[in-house]
Amino acid sequence: MAARQQRPAAASDGSAEPKRTDLRSHEKKCSWASYMTNSPTVIVMIGLPARGKTYMSKKLTRYLNWIGVPTKVFNLGVYRRDAVKSYKSYDFFRHDNEEAMGIRKQCALVALQDVKAYLSEEGGQIAVFDATNTTRERRELILNFAKDNAYKVFFVESICDDPDVIAENIMEVKVSSPDYPERNRESVMEDFLKRIECYKVTYQPLDPDEHDKNLSFIQIINVGQRFLVNRVQDYIQSKIVYYLMNIHVHSHSIYLCRHGESQHNIEGLIGGDSELSEGGKQFAAALKGFVEEHRLSDLKVWTSQLRRTIQTAEELGVPYEQWKILNEIDAGVCEEMTYKMIEEKYPEEFAMRDQDKYHYRYPGGESYQDLVQRLEPVIMELERQGNVLVICHQAVMRCLLAYFLDKSADDLPYLKCPLHTVLKLTPVAYGCKVDMFNLKVEAVNTHRDRPLVTLWSELPVFLCF
Template identity: 55%
Template sequence: MDRMVPQRKMTFYQPNTNDDSSREQVRVPNVIALVGLPARGKTYISHKLCRYLNWIGIKTRAFNVGEYRRKACDFSNEGKSDFFNPQNLRAVKIRDECARLAMEDMGQYLENKEGEVAIFDATNTTRERRKWLVDFCKKEDRDPKFRIFFVESVCDDPEIINSNIAEVKISSPDYVGRMTEEQARDDFVRRIENYKSQYETLDEELDDELSFIRVINAGRSFYVHNVNGHVQSRVVYFLMNIHLLPRSIYLTRHGESEYNRIGRLGGDSPLSDNGLTYAQKLREYFEKENVPGDLRIWSSQKIRAAQTANHMKDLAAHVEYWKVLDEIDAGICEGLTYEDFQARYPKQFAERDKDKYHYRYPSGESYEDLVARLEPVIMELERQSNVLVVSHQAVLRCILAYFDNKNRSELPYLNVPLHTIIKLTPKAYSCEIEMFKFKIDAVDTYRAKPNEPVDNGNGNHSSLEWEYSNETTLCHSP
């Protein structure tokens, strides 16, 4: 598949064989510690990594030392750039105490088995600070000891740094509502200089005993050292597939199908007349959208999705049809209505309502299976620039849950209505989600969670005189 990313350089180093009992154990808690100067995308990496690990079923929580610092002192009085000067001993003491509190909370989180992975989001720019963190994870009375992996984000590309600074001065809680953008930029640049004066990068010789990856210039190249265990391998796999460049991802279901009209599950029916109208209007939307760069279209191989995507073939750089984007397999229930399903298989129907995420259709799939099936799609979405995904309700729920950081209980009930475009724009501290509902008739296929009020997603769309109406939300990562 073609990829709109720079050529990536990768260097791997064989694990050493020092005496570390945690290397011999399989199921041990993992700490992922960020390293790097400000404006190098550490918190962006932390948010995305936390979201990814939770999405694939590895319970993860991020501990951001900056949040502890903001609680400890009033930034308007204490937190300007001088607060990060290593010669400011009072501030150093406060920052060290905030790091200690974050570490202790992280330790309790892992020791109490609330999760499997903790992400320690801080600059960790000195060898002394990193040793403190390693010693905390390897405490003699801790059994099992925590396995620690450092992720260093290194960047000397002025364009990337300036882009990150621009994003931070707009989005960071340190600056929003406290000073002008120009003041924020000047202050943040001085903060970076304070960190530079004491920064010690990870080194394969000086830090030979550590496990780490160095992500260089937003993923143009990598250096991987001493990877140990499944979690660290997954982290490396993920980091090698993300980039920090601006782009948007568009999600849409196929137009209304003939099976939609009669309420049947799955199948491979063609579009209805309403669905064909939507396919044409979708094309017109993208003609006006003027997507920067090349637009890629990924469609499922089902007839209804392919018909929808085919209306746009000449607008895209590439159109690809992926079986992995096909709707969830309903097994023996394919082609049934919900009423048929409940009448023929009442026990199965009740089990699905009890735990929809884990429920597997007989001879079919569960949402849990679907998440595993879609992981390669998520990896490709993280690598690509602007992409339109034309797929199905269950599939798009899984993709939307990833970008919107929804948990397993929420995922199967996300509302993805027909004849709607969902535009996702990843940001440093959030993901902006816009929904464009077209004024084209379609059946409502949404089925609410049992014992909860029905929300068909149509109540807030009041601009019926427009071709489509728009809702925008900012969805923040943890």
């Protein structure tokens, strides 16, 4: 006879009242499913080559995924390179090259079908269509596609006539493009400038006064010197506009570190507002030496409003700003407890957190998902600042790091952020360079690895005869 797989027993009193775990699980699913969009949206990039479209596409996608809106980039250059295995010269982009024009249109149609699959079948909410889209004919094709599938459309046009910015973009990004395997700087620059001229012949910018006055869009002029925003339709489009108006393309680095080791760290207690240990004070002194050694004279320093970060910053002898939103994740009823104490006193909560650490919310406290929402203003400020040192906490540092390194919600709560270590994040063309500095001051290890969790639904069914 086959033995049934064991399941948790129902309440013995026959009550239909749902268990606390059921309520918490339902709450999690509702919050995760209630995205900020009431219908899928296609973000359509517009602009001549070397105007930063792919840079913006990737950053915007990273940001939207970080705040919990499933987003994916569809770069038409990838489709073109799949269709035409070897790029020869700018002639491919001439408007009178009928064969090439046909290939490019077919690539766009294939990409739009992938957009449809992502938004209609795979659970995506926003698709970023990263291409030049410089003609009204191409934009009309996309608008008709969106109308047929009940998608909203938001255009992002990058306009730049600064030759220095254009040349810098070509040298930073296009020299390493798969289109130019030989990577000869002079020949790449020459060919790419001719490619731009090919596009200029047929380029029709958005016309906010007449032809395109009813479309939803933002025009970004000369890398954020000016903006023109037209007919924003909903909340998510307003967030997109706000984000794009805050990302500034300038050379800077962001330094992230946790406070020095605290008394609670030594005792294994989470949360609270304890002071630095002796080792923590040594780290604060070492951090001062690090700042001086790297000659970070124009450095801004941010801390939370908890004593352990403030004491760490005080040792630097420079002005610093206290941000309440940089405070550590609120552990609610579990504040100032060890994980062992939580497991013994709240075994159900302990198990639920191991099942889904990102969405789990401490009773009376926060989840990592809550923390991401709380930290959004910090991200906006970091994007527009120069060099900044953020002295924060483990969960906070994980959230900030996940944004810059494009980590998923599943991976975010398990990112390693050891005490007494400084991470230097330097934005590069399409990502972020990370340098790690261990300041050689011993500290306890507060990291908990991802547990091996077995769900009821994954347990095997054993057959007994």
